[in-house]
Amino acid sequence: MKRKKVNVAVTGLNNVDSPGPGIPVVRGLLDSKEYDVRIIGLSYDALEPGIYMHELIAKTYQIPLPSAGQNSLMERLRYINSIEKIDVIIPNFDAELFNFIKLADTLEMELGIRSFLPTLEQFEERQKYNLPEFGKKYDINIPKSKTIHSVAEIKNLYQEFTYPLVVKGKFYDASVAYNADQATSYFHKISSKWGLPIIIQEFAYGTEVNVTAVGDGRGNTIGAVPMRKQFITDKGKAWAGITLEDGDLMDLTRKLMKNSKWKGPCELEMIRTNEGEIYLIEINPRFPAWVYLAVGAGQNHPEALLKLALGEKVKPFTKYETGKMFIRYSYDMICDLKEFETISTLGEL
Amino acid sequence: MKIKKNIALSDTGFVFNPASGDSFSVNPIGLEIMKLLQENKGHEVIKKHLLETYSVDKDTIEKDFYDFAKMLEQFKVTETDEKKES
Known part of the structure; x- marks a missing residue:
C-alpha cells in the first residue's frame, strides 16, 4: 500500500x-x-x-x-x-x-x-486547581485539594489536611511534604519555577498507575493503555514501566472520556489505594513522554491522533499487549x- | 486458596501479575506448588504430595507451606476459594 x-x-x-x-x-x-x-x-x-x-x-x-x-x-x-x-x-x-x-x-x-486538541473548556476544567470540581462534575474520585497563593497559608493547612501532603506546581513538579517547614520550602522552590498558584493535595497512599489515552471529542475512547512505573527518577519520572491489565482503570478512563467528551490525547495519573479505590490525581492534556510504550503494546496513539486531525474515521483500538515494558536510556x-x-x-x- | 486466573507463571519460575505489574521468581519447589494451586489442588493434597516427594518431615512442610502461602497472599496473586478451603 x-x-x-x-x-x-x-x-x-x-x-x-x-x-x-x-x-x-x-x-x-x-x-x-x-x-x-x-x-x-x-x-x-x-x-x-x-x-x-x-x-x-x-x-x-x-x-x-x-x-x-x-x-x-x-x-x-x-x-x-x-x-x-x-x-x-x-x-x-x-x-x-x-x-x-x-x-x-x-x-x-x-x-x-x-x-x-482539547477544547479550551476541557483544558481549563482539568487544571490542577480545578480538579476537585472536575471530579464532582464527572463523578470521579479526586484527592482533596486546595489552591494557595501565599506561603502564609501553609501554617493553617493542618486544619484541613493531615501530613504528609503533596505540594504541586500549576504546570509541573510535585513534592511530598511531611511537615509545614517542608511544605514552605517546596512552595518557594516550585513557585519560583512555575509561578503561582500552588496546589496542596491530600496524599493518597497506594500505587501510582498512569493511562495514556486518545478521545475523539464525541465521547469515544479511541485508545487507552495503562502503565505502572517500575523505575522512577528523583524527578518522579518513569525510567521504566510496564503495561497493565486493569479493567477498573480502563472503565474509569472510558467513563471520563465519555462524560467529558475529551478531545485529543491525554495522560491520566491515578493512585490505586490498598483498598482498591482509584483516585485521579492529574490529567495532562497531551501525550505522556512514555507514549511509545502504547505503540509497542499495539496501539499507535500518535498515528491515531494524526488521522483524527486529518478528519479521518478512526476505529477505536480494542486490545493491547499486557506486560510490555519500556526501559529508557540516555545517549x-x-x-x-x-x-x-x-x-x-x-x-x- | 488458588492462583488468580490472570497470573502468568512461566516454566522458569517467573511470576507476573498483569494487574499490578509486579513480578517475582520462585524456586522449582515454589513453582511446583503454584502449579498445583493453579490446578485447584487443596492445601492438604499439596502438603501430602510434598511429603511423599521430598525427604522432609511433616512439621517443616507445615511451616514452610504456611510461609509460602502467606508470601503468595502478600504478592496478591491468590484468591480464596471457600469451597476448596473448607
Whole structure:
C-alpha cells in the first residue's frame, strides 16, 4: 500500500531527564503504516536534543516561548508554513497548549494546518486547581485539594489536611511534604519555577498507575493503555514501566472520556489505594513522554491522533499487549558546533 | 486458596501479575506448588504430595507451606476459594 505523504510539526523535542513527549510521538508517527510522515520540529531551546536527531526530524525551527503570546507564535508559524506546508501540528507541552488551542481555528482556516486538541473548556476544567470540581462534575474520585497563593497559608493547612501532603506546581513538579517547614520550602522552590498558584493535595497512599489515552471529542475512547512505573527518577519520572491489565482503570478512563467528551490525547495519573479505590490525581492534556510504550503494546496513539486531525474515521483500538515494558536510556549524541551555531543564530536547522 | 486466573507463571519460575505489574521468581519447589494451586489442588493434597516427594518431615512442610502461602497472599496473586478451603 502506498503511504500518503504528510508534513507534521511537533514540539517537545527535549529528551533530557524530564523528557518531553516530542521524540516518542515522532517515533510513533514514523512507525505509521498508512502515512509517510515528514517531521518538522519546533523547538524553544538550541540544546533540545531532538533538533539534532536528523534521522527522525527533517528540519527544526525555533518558535517563541509561550510567554511571548499568540501573535508572535502565529507570525512564526506563518513563516515556517510558507516553507514547509505543514498539514498537522502536534503540540506536546502543557505550557504552550493554551496558545495552540486559541490559535487552532486560525491555523486551520488561514494556513490549512490542522490539529486535534482539547477544547479550551476541557483544558481549563482539568487544571490542577480545578480538579476537585472536575471530579464532582464527572463523578470521579479526586484527592482533596486546595489552591494557595501565599506561603502564609501553609501554617493553617493542618486544619484541613493531615501530613504528609503533596505540594504541586500549576504546570509541573510535585513534592511530598511531611511537615509545614517542608511544605514552605517546596512552595518557594516550585513557585519560583512555575509561578503561582500552588496546589496542596491530600496524599493518597497506594500505587501510582498512569493511562495514556486518545478521545475523539464525541465521547469515544479511541485508545487507552495503562502503565505502572517500575523505575522512577528523583524527578518522579518513569525510567521504566510496564503495561497493565486493569479493567477498573480502563472503565474509569472510558467513563471520563465519555462524560467529558475529551478531545485529543491525554495522560491520566491515578493512585490505586490498598483498598482498591482509584483516585485521579492529574490529567495532562497531551501525550505522556512514555507514549511509545502504547505503540509497542499495539496501539499507535500518535498515528491515531494524526488521522483524527486529518478528519479521518478512526476505529477505536480494542486490545493491547499486557506486560510490555519500556526501559529508557540516555545517549550522547556527537554534534558539530556548526549545527548549534545555525540553530542558535538563524533559528532553523 | 488458588492462583488468580490472570497470573502468568512461566516454566522458569517467573511470576507476573498483569494487574499490578509486579513480578517475582520462585524456586522449582515454589513453582511446583503454584502449579498445583493453579490446578485447584487443596492445601492438604499439596502438603501430602510434598511429603511423599521430598525427604522432609511433616512439621517443616507445615511451616514452610504456611510461609509460602502467606508470601503468595502478600504478592496478591491468590484468591480464596471457600469451597476448596473448607
